[in-house]
Amino acid sequence: MHFAVFAENDESRWRDDTGVLYHFPRRYASIVVAGTFIVYYKGKMRSQRFASERLSIEPHYFGRATVGTVYPDAESRKGDLFATIENFARFRNPVPIRRADGRYYETIPPNRMTNHWRDGVRSLSANDYAAIVGDAGPMMLSMPVSEVNEMVENEFESAEEGRPHLRYVTTYERDPKYRRQAIAIHGTRCVACEIDMGERYGVYAQGLIHVHHVQPVSTYEEPKRIDPANDLVPVCPSCHAVIHRKKAATLSIAELRTMLGAPN
Numbered sequence: 001m002h003f004a005v006f007a008e009n010d011e012s013r014w015r016d017d018t019g020v021l022y023h024f025p026r027r028y029a030s031i032v033v034a035g036t037f038i039v040y041y042k043g044k045m046r047s048q049r050f051a052s053e054r055l056s057i058e059p060h061y062f063g064r065a066t067v068g069t070v071y072p073d074a075e076s077r078k079g080d081l082f083a084t085i086e087n088f089a090r091f092r093n094p095v096p097i098r099r100a101d102g103r104y105y106e107t108i109p110p111n112r113m114t115n116h117w118r119d120g121v122r123s124l125s126a127n128d129y130a131a132i133v134g135d136a137g138p139m140m141l142s143m144p145v146s147e148v149n150e151m152v153e154n155e156f157e158s159a160e161e162g163r164p165h166l167r168y169v170t171t172y173e174r175d176p177k178y179r180r181q182a183i184a185i186h187g188t189r190c191v192a193c194e195i196d197m198g199e200r201y202g203v204y205a206q207g208l209i210h211v212h213h214v215q216p217v218s219t220y221e222e223p224k225r226i227d228p229a230n231d232l233v234p235v236c237p238s239c240h241a242v243i244h245r246k247k248a249a250t251l252s253i254a255e256l257r258t259m260l261g262a263p264n
């Protein structure tokens with residue numbers, strides 16, 4: 001089993017999304033693998049304006065999670081990577097970087113004393129992980145309000161005759177976490193008609209895209225972990241409506257592309 005610390009600073013060039021995605025340089029690829037148990041860390045506060053967004057103004061740990069899968073960042077020329085985050089739980093209280101007896105929670109190799117805290121991703125021993133999570137006390141697993149709003153926004157209703165308000169999107173298509181992971185991996189261009197809503201309509205529609213689950217959930221024999229790279233694709237609202245026009249026969253992306261005269 002792997003354990004690691006993920007630093008998430010108040011301001012950075014990395015496109016991190018707490019509890020959803022972690023964006024990191026290639027040099028940490030050996031530490032960040034599927035199934036890694038992580039604790040989230042926030043370093044020194046550099047500006048007072050972040051005080052209200054943090055559990056503490058001091059460096060601290062603020063949550064735990066596991067790594068789902070690791071994907072290359074398609075837009076990076078340096079080999080940056082994304083990790084999808086699963087099972088995020090935010091600590092109710094911050095865990096400071098030193099234990100009650102003054103020692104650091106993290107075991108720091110002697111040759112790393114000065115540089116240790118600069119690394120955004122740090123290997124952690126199983127014992128150190130257990131000590132941090134153990135001292136964290138109660139955790140919050142609930143979804144923040146902003147995520148619930150986003151979920152409602154992404155709902156889409158089919159207009160099948162006689163059943164005008166039938167909701168057809170799956171839980172996974174509505175889940176804001178999977179949605180954000182899928183968009184980070186695939187972008188916002190429709191995989192069927194290749195429209196980018198922002199290019200077509202301008203900034204007002206930038207980022208408007210649905211996320212479609214390519215295998216209907218009901219066909220799974222047992223609960224399966226969603227892999228946003230292979231199970232979810234971005235589709236524009238028009239294509240999504242056509243895909244689900246008939247409830248009994250969801251179209252495949254290939255079928256839709258054939259209807260549009262696009263090569264498969």
Ligand SMILES: [Zn+2]
Nearest residue numbers: 190193236239
């Ligand atoms: Zn489309």
Ligand SMILES: [Zn+2]
Nearest residue numbers: 173211212213
């Ligand atoms: Zn769909």
